[in-house]
Amino acid sequence: xxxxxxxxxxxxxxxxxxxxxxxxxxxxxxxxxxxxxxxxxxxxxxxxxxxxxxxxxxxxxxxxxxxxxxxxxxxxxxxxxxxxxxxxxxxxxxxxxxxxxxxxxxxxxxxxxxxxxxxxxxxxxxxxxxxxxxxxxxxxxxxxxxxxxxxxxxxxxxxxxxxxxxxxxxxxxxxxxxxxxxxxxxxxxxxxxxxxxxxxxxxxxxx
Ligand SMILES: C[S@@+](CC[C@H](N)C(=O)[O-])C[C@H]1O[C@@H](n2cnc3c(N)ncnc32)[C@H](O)[C@@H]1O
Numbered sequence: 630x631x632x633x634x635x636x637x638x639x640x641x642x643x644x645x646x647x648x649x650x651x652x653x654x655x656x657x658x659x660x661x662x663x664x665x666x667x668x669x670x671x672x673x674x675x676x677x678x679x680x681x682x683x684x685x686x687x688x689x690x691x692x693x694x695x696x697x698x699x700x701x702x703x704x705x706x707x708x709x710x711x712x713x714x715x716x717x718x719x720x721x722x723x724x725x726x727x728x729x730x731x732x733x734x735x736x737x738x739x740x741x742x743x744x745x746x747x748x749x750x751x752x753x754x755x756x757x758x759x760x761x762x763x764x765x766x767x768x769x770x771x772x773x774x775x776x777x778x779x780x781x782x783x784x785x786x787x788x789x790x791x792x793x794x795x796x797x798x799x800x801x802x803x804x805x806x807x808x809x810x811x812x813x814x815x816x817x818x819x820x821x822x823x824x825x826x827x828x829x830x831x832x833x834x835x836x
Pocket of ligand 1: 675696740
């Protein structure tokens with residue numbers, strides 16, 4: 630079952646300039662930290678409306694946007710049609726429940742999706758299996774926060790993540806040369822006043 634917040638929010642998702650700015654910065658950090666080749670095939674897991682997917686698209690040969698929300702996938706497809714792109718695929722999938730897809734890619738990205746996934750170690754194993762040897766993973770999400778980033782925490786499984794914990798779990802899943810950087814700092818009004826929420830990028834390579 631896709632989360633209701635995404636089904637309802639997809640239509641007007643991109644009207645929030647904060648989200649657009651965050652995705653732009655995350656995509657730039659990915660392009661800076663990962664030696665992307667124009668020959669690569671990529672997967673963006675939890676692609677939403679494709680804010681990151683479509684920023685990575687010009688850098689790779691093909692990219693798949695994967696998401697558990699039909700409404701989000703409807704939005705990315707609409708954009709792909711409008712832009713006349715023929716190298717973007719979309720797949721409806723929830724790797725928390727579904728078998729690991731048979732596809733193999735050179736790069737997996739995921740932006741602001743991990744905090745919605747209860748069992749991250751198990752997801753990392755599935756993503757590892759979907760990468761070709763030598764392929765890269767790049768994951769962006771909130772650093773550990775106090776639960777005030779979202780006005781409504783329904784569907785939120787983690788109040789951000791500890792990047793050191795995540796890198797240790799990535800290593801257990803088989804990723805090598807894991808690193809991290811701060812990709813963006815989101816500023817938001819919270820019940821406790823205006824606050825900064827750093828967003829990390831962690832990356833690793835399948836040995
Ligand atoms: C906060 S949005 C981020 C969208 C996009 N990556 C971005 O940065 O703009 C999280 C996305 O993850 C998707 N999602 C949540 N849980 C998921 C799951 N278990 N499997 C696949 N997608 C999931 C949601 O449908 C939503 O599109």
